[in-house]
Amino acid sequence: xxxxxxxxxxxxxxxxxxxxxxxxxxxxxxxxxxxxxxxxxxxxxxxxxxxxxxxxxxxxxxxxxxxxxxxxxxxxxxxxxxxxxxxxxxxxxxxxxxxxxxxxxxxxxxxxxxxxxxxxxxxxxxxxxxxxxxxxxxxxxxxxxxxxxxxxxxxxxxxxxxxxxxxxxxxxxxxxxxxxxxxxxxxxxxxxxxxxxxxxxxxxxxxxxxxxxxxxxxxxxxxxxxxxxxxxxxxxxxxxxxxxxxxxxxxxxxxxxxxxxxxxxxxxxxxxxxxxxxxxxxxxxxxxxxxxxxxxxxxxxxxxxxxxxxxxxxxxxxxxxxxxxxxxxxxxxxxxxxxxxxxxxxxxxxxxxxxxxxxxxxxxxxxxxxxxxxxxx
Amino acid sequence: xxxxxxxxxxxxxxxxxxxxxxxxxxxxxxxxxxxxxxxxxxxxxxxxxxxxxxxxxxxxxxxxxxxxxxxxxxxxxxxxxxxxxxxxxxxxxxxxxxxxxxxxxxxxxxxxxxxxxxxxxxxxxxxxxxxxxxxxxxxxxxxxxxxxxxxxxxxxxxxxxxxxxxxxxxxxxxxxxxxxxxxxxxxxxxxxxxxxxxxxxxxxxxxxxxxxxxxxxxxxxxxxxxxxxxxxxxxxxxxxxxxxxxxxxxxxxxxxxxxxxxxxxxxxxxx
Numbered sequence: 001x002x003x004x005x006x007x008x009x010x011x012x013x014x015x016x017x018x019x020x021x022x023x024x025x026x027x028x029x030x031x032x033x034x035x036x037x038x039x040x041x042x043x044x045x046x047x048x049x050x051x052x053x054x055x056x057x058x059x060x061x062x063x064x065x066x067x068x069x070x071x072x073x074x075x076x077x078x079x080x081x082x083x084x085x086x087x088x089x090x091x092x093x094x095x096x097x098x099x100x101x102x103x104x105x106x107x108x109x110x111x112x113x114x115x116x117x118x119x120x121x122x123x124x125x126x127x128x129x130x131x132x133x134x135x136x137x138x139x140x141x142x143x144x145x146x147x148x149x150x151x152x153x154x155x156x157x158x159x160x161x162x163x164x165x166x167x168x169x170x171x172x173x174x175x176x177x178x179x180x181x182x183x184x185x186x187x188x189x190x191x192x193x194x195x196x197x198x199x200x201x202x203x204x205x206x207x208x209x210x211x212x213x214x215x216x217x218x219x220x221x222x223x224x225x226x227x228x229x230x231x232x233x234x235x236x237x238x239x240x241x242x243x244x245x246x247x248x249x250x251x252x253x254x255x256x257x258x259x260x261x262x263x264x265x266x267x268x269x270x271x272x273x274x275x276x277x278x279x280x281x282x283x284x285x286x287x288x289x290x291x292x293x294x295x296x297x298x299x300x301x302x303x304x305x306x307x308x309x310x311x312x313x314x315x316x317x318x319x320x321x322x323x324x325x326x327x328x329x330x331x332x333x334x335x336x337x338x339x340x341x342x343x344x345x346x347x348x349x350x351x352x353x354x355x356x357x358x359x360x361x362x363x364x365x366x367x368x369x370x371x372x373x374x375x376x377x
Numbered sequence: 378x379x380x381x382x383x384x385x386x387x388x389x390x391x392x393x394x395x396x397x398x399x400x401x402x403x404x405x406x407x408x409x410x411x412x413x414x415x416x417x418x419x420x421x422x423x424x425x426x427x428x429x430x431x432x433x434x435x436x437x438x439x440x441x442x443x444x445x446x447x448x449x450x451x452x453x454x455x456x457x458x459x460x461x462x463x464x465x466x467x468x469x470x471x472x473x474x475x476x477x478x479x480x481x482x483x484x485x486x487x488x489x490x491x492x493x494x495x496x497x498x499x500x501x502x503x504x505x506x507x508x509x510x511x512x513x514x515x516x517x518x519x520x521x522x523x524x525x526x527x528x529x530x531x532x533x534x535x536x537x538x539x540x541x542x543x544x545x546x547x548x549x550x551x552x553x554x555x556x557x558x559x560x561x562x563x564x565x566x567x568x569x570x571x572x573x574x575x576x577x578x579x580x581x582x583x584x585x586x587x588x589x590x591x592x593x594x595x596x597x598x599x600x601x602x603x604x605x606x607x608x609x610x611x612x613x614x615x616x617x618x619x620x621x622x623x624x625x626x627x628x629x630x631x632x633x634x635x636x637x638x639x640x641x642x643x644x645x646x647x648x
Contacts, residue, residue, distance in 0.1 A: 049518065051518050052519040127520070128520070242528035242529065243530055243622065247619070249528050254520070254524060259524040260520065284433070285432075285433045328551075333553070334553060335553045335555060335618035335619045338550060
């Protein structure tokens with residue numbers, strides 16, 4: 001009997017040892033593995049929006065990364081200079097759909113940006129290059145350097161630090177400054193697993209935050225979802241927009257209100273800006289071409305065009321109606337260029353404007369999740 | 378001896394349990410199956426007057442005598458079907474709608490995922506555009522296809538084709554043109570009805586044979602100039618720059634479309 005009990009004990013021990021041997025090691029308390037557990041963040045794709053998200057594999061979205069990015073976006077110490085508090089939000093303010101509402105940006109040197117601001121909204125859905133000329137595109141050799149990311153949204157953070165019309169600083173100064181601020185190392189630890197600040201992680205965090213800036217709750221969105229009705233004037237403007245009467249949809253179509261493509265939209269007959277689309281493609285057909293910006297929140301994103309030449313929506317509509325000019329590289333989509341434009345009547349212009357105003361997304365413009373976080377200077 | 382035997386038995390059971398606990402399931406070895414199929418790769422070629430198209434250059438004259446240039450072409454083809462002489466056919470199902478864009482080189486070659494049963498095929502047919510059952514707004518959420526949307530007030534769905542360019546009018550002034558095809562509107566009698574402008578086409582001389590594990594390269598050629606002739610010359614000076622709301626003009630182009638597509642030499646791709 002005793003022997004039987006002894007055998008059973010041996011057997012039990014063996015089984016326990018066997019299972020223990022197969023078990024994965026648990027992280028030790030206080031080890032880096034235990035502390036680095038970022039929470040995956042899934043972008044909720046609004047109805048009708050693209051399912052294709054421009055998120056690089058080496059920068060997955062996490063709650064902690066987005067939180068860190070939001071702090072950095074709004075932190076004037078990011079430039080790494082003691083004499084400036086310039087932030088991303090200096091030129092990309094929420095009330096203007098994350099552009100500046102005044103046209104060109106002016107960096108710490110007072111040098112203007114080559115073009116007016118572009119808004120930061122729905123950029124996660126764009127895979128056709130960033131900026132007015134699209135020069136920031138994946139695979140652009142100019143951005144395939146040890147300090148850049150190959151031409152993706154992460155490079156916008158890099159540009160903001162080094163460009164003469166922005167911080168005009170360097171990435172080492174920026175990361176040293178951020179490293180020295182006591183609140184940041186723990187945030188980097190949570191987001192990226194190390195409290196050592198690198199500029200790559202700074203840029204990654206900012207890009208993560210920017211990718212959350214999605215505008216999809218305008219009156220027009222509500223109309224599409226059956227939650228609101230448009231007025232007769234707005235509906236008429238919608239039809240003008242979406243027929244050859246206004247012919248806006250070819251360049252500003254889809255649910256994003258942009259194709260994210262590049263067009264010479266008949267503003268000029270002579271071109272002097274060296275930062276047009278031709279800079280990227282070297283195709284003469286792209287001289288004077290720029291990205292068709294999204295018309296979402298167009299009410300608050302003036303001045304308009306790449307150079308901000310129009311300050312009001314009325315001026316823009318009048319331009320397309322009456323002031324187009326021919327050039328050899330004008331987009332073939334500008335069919336009425338030799339007639340001077342679309343020839344809209346005053347009431348058609350008013351209706352078109354009424355429809356454009358339905359693209360304002362007050363939820364987006366006031367969303368607390370996108371605003372300046374507490375605790376920053 | 379008895380004790381030793383007992384210990385040996387216990388040890389054996391224990392070791393068996395240990396190995397069973399740690400043993401990983403081996404994946405089942407797939408049974409070899411007959412591989413009686415090959416593959417095809419479609420390439421899309423665009424020609425004007427029998428030569429590879431040169432874009433952005435005012436070097437062509439259409440059948441109506443209009444000097445013109447082409448900037449770009451975007452279009453859908455769908456329901457590609459390979460027909461055998463015995464009446465059976467193989468429809469490409471891995472992608473029922475395919476988008477071609479002369480500005481996006483990656484769209485100009487399509488390695489079809491379908492396994493193509495071996496045998497001799499007499500012809501290839503497809504739908505130009507998208508049929509009415511499938512041509513519904515928002516089926517393509519992502520670019521570049523989503524950029525082909527045809528506005529809902531004009532019938533919705535997607536452009537079947539955007540053929541863009543410029544022509545010289547009777548005063549020798551350059552004008553833009555958009556030969557865009559999609560759902561048309563018939564307003565005859567004061568009532569608006571929608572008209573489907575997709576059509577089926579069979580590629581001439583498109584017979585080929587495919588053996589086991591063969592890869593056939595099949596060029597599909599769009600002869601751009603053919604959109605503007607036979608049976609009806611399309612005159613830009615008559616129909617103007619934009620035709621999306623001109624079913625008469627779209628109908629002429631659609632009618633001219635029967636001989637727009639041809640094939641080149643179908644070759645066996647060396648592995």
